[in-house]
Amino acid sequence: MLNKLLDEIIVSVVGKSAEGIVPLLNTSKYVNEFIIAKKLGITINQTRNILYKISDYGLVSSVRKKDKKKGWYTYYWKFEIMKCLEFLRDFLIKSRLEIEDQVKTRNSKVFYACESCGLEYDEDEALLMNFTCDECGEIFTVKDNSKLIKEMGRNTTKFDEKLKIVQEEIGKEQSKLGKKKAVGLKKEEKENEKRKAEAKERRDQKRKEKKASLPAKKPKTEKKTKKVKENVKSKSKEKIQSRKSVKKSSKKKK
Structure with a gap:
């Protein structure tokens, strides 16, 4: 069904010359333009002209790759399915509205026709021509619009039925894109976590290397600790004695 819809879009945009290109471009991967030309049985220039016309409507995307041996660039193409479906949806809606306008006009106005020439005129045009055909001189007759209105x-x-199908295809494509996006986000999260873990590992490694490069601290000897303790004791004794002497002197003064 999707290929039929895409065929309809491409033929309406480019013409019958593009028939057969749909199954080639309706893929998940980009396709070499030379392969497209070969399968269509036309020249590369003709193929490019078709692709450029489709590209003007934004219905295809392309990537350019350089041939390492020959040095020239080759383009690879594929359909933008969502854009194609949206294009067709908008086209159908527009066409339907145009038909509705025509039906309203046919119901509200009178039209005249020359049966010999098969030409049709609205009331104003017929009045200007004096209800007589300039080509054959035959008098106009009032046109019966009932058949035309039924056909419209x-x-x-038909447009409504086709619109329904297009909307269903759009829903399917949106679901695919949503799943693809979710997978991409999960992949990105994993990559971010991996990068964070690697960065942490590098930081830890740098810390270890930094610690290893620092000179080792000498252990304190027992003698030093004893001397420190003795110094502390002597200082505390001196403080006590000085306090006592201060108290005695203060008493004598009293």
């Missing part, structure tokens, strides 16, 4: 009604029904 059938066309609007």
Whole structure:
């Protein structure tokens, strides 16, 4: 069904010359333009002209790759499915609205026709021509629009049916894109976590290397600790004695 819809889009945009290109471009991977030309049985220039016309509507995307041996660039193409479906949806909606306008006009106005020439005129045009055909001189007759209005009604029904199918395909494509996006986000999260873990590992390694490069601290000897303790004791004794002497002197003064 999707290929049929895409065929309809491409033929309406480019013409019948593009028939057969749809199955080639309706892939998940980009396709070499020379392969497209070969499978269509046309020249590379003709193929490029078709692709450029489709590209003007934004319905295809391409990537450019350089041939390492020959040195020239080759383009690879594929359909942008969502854009194609949206394009067709908008086209169908527009066409349907145009038919509705025509139906309203046919119901509200009178049209005249020359049966010999098969030409049709609205009331203002017929009045200017004095209700007589300039080509053959035959007098106009009032045109019966009932058949045309019925046909237009059938066309609007067809458009509605096709719109429903297109909307279903759009829903499917949105679901695919959503899943693809979710997978991409999960992959990105894993990559971020991996990068963070690697960065942490590098930081830890640098810390270890830094510690290893520092000179080793000498252990304190027992003698030093004893001397420190003795110094502390002597200082504390001196403080006590000085306090006592201060107290005695203060008492004598009293």
